[in-house]
Amino acid sequence: MQTTNHNARKKSSIINAMTVDVEDYYHVSAFEKQFSRDDWDKLPQRVEHNTYRLLDLFDNHGCKGTFFILGAVGERYPQLLKDIHNRGHEVASHGFAHKRATTQTREEFKADVERSKLHLEDTIGQAITGYRAPSFSIDESNEWAFEVLAELGFKYSSSTYPVKHDLYGTPHWPRFKYTRPEGIIEIPVPTLKLAGKQIPIGGGGYFRLYPTMLAHKLVDKYLAKEQQPYSFYxxxxxxxxxxxxxxxxxxxxxxxxxxxxxxxxGRLATLLDRYHWSTMQNVYLK
Structure with missing residues (x-):
């Protein structure tokens, strides 16, 4: 795999947020009917090895980021949590069991998120202030989730994606960082507005779907047009x-x-070199 030196000239001076949702292949919502919670411990485990690969890749490219860690992963691999923290990255919560917030009651949601937060804090010895809902699953049907996050002491969330999708989406909600009435700062996943439509450009499957040059062009256009930080997941x-x-x-x-x-x-390595990156805390809360 070819990579460029991390000191290569960047195309924008804006500092952007690099984020990783730390979960394994069998945790994803797309496969929730194929794997039950009882299956997890019996399956081949890939997340620890892959996350260490990412930590090395980030080191090689001078990148610091925010790792939204699933509590089930954190409890299984406490040393991984410590290493993420000790290598200068931000540790944040992705809940515990990767159950979409839209499928939980308020009490279930609070128990899930609180379990994750307490374990993360106990492991790294530092307060956890950031949260991301599995599959960006906070919307009009469960805005009470922001009240729960405030109760638990979170400062910010990145749990909404203002696009239309079959599993998530808040297309009519704000596109940029804003403070909720509950006191939580919400940082939506970036979209680019073109011809009246909001195009998803925040990463994940969309980044793998778009040709590399197009993906970069969309990010460049967003940075030039909006003059807002970009975040990638x-x-x-x-x-x-x-x-x-x-x-x-x-x-x-x-x-x-x-x-x-x-x-x-390889695409990720190119992205790391093309833009300036830091944590959610450094980009949005300072």
Whole structure:
């Protein structure tokens, strides 16, 4: 794999936020009907190895980022949490069991998020202030989730994606950082407004779907047009073409999950060199 030196000239002086949703291939919402919670401990585990690969990649490119860590992963790999923290990255919460917030009651949601937050804090010895809902699953149906986050002591969330999608989406909500009535700062995943439509450009499967040059062009246009920081998200399983294949999932789910994962690491290395990156805390809260 070819990479460029991390001291290469950047195309924008804006500092952007690099984020990783730390979960394994079997945690994803697209495969929730194929894997039950009881299956998890019996399956091949890939997330620890893949996350260490990402930590090395980030080191090689001078990148610091925010790791939204699933509590189930954190409890299984406490040393991984400590290493993420000790290598200068921000540790944040992705909840515990990767259950979409839209499928939980308020009490279930609070218990899930609180368990994750307490474990993360106990492990790294530092307050956890950031949260991201699995599958960006806070919307008009469960705005009480922001009240729960405030109760638990979070300062910010990045749990909304202002696009239309079959699993998530708040297309009529704000596109940029704003403070909620509950006191939580919400940082939506970036979209680019073109011809009256909001185009998803925040990462994940969309980044693997778009040709590399187009993906860069969309980010460049966003930075030039909006003069706002850009944030990018992805998952450790996206750089793992050797992960076990789920054969009995719907075609659409398999297409989204496996598309171009053999190219993702190289594309990510190019992205790391092309822009300035830091944590959510440094980009949005300072």
């Amino acid at each position: 992805f998952h450790p399983w996206e750089i793992d073409p050797d992960q076990p294949r789920v054969t009995d999932a719907p075609f659409k789910s398999k297409f989204r999950h496996y598309l171009n994962i053999n190219k993702m690491e």
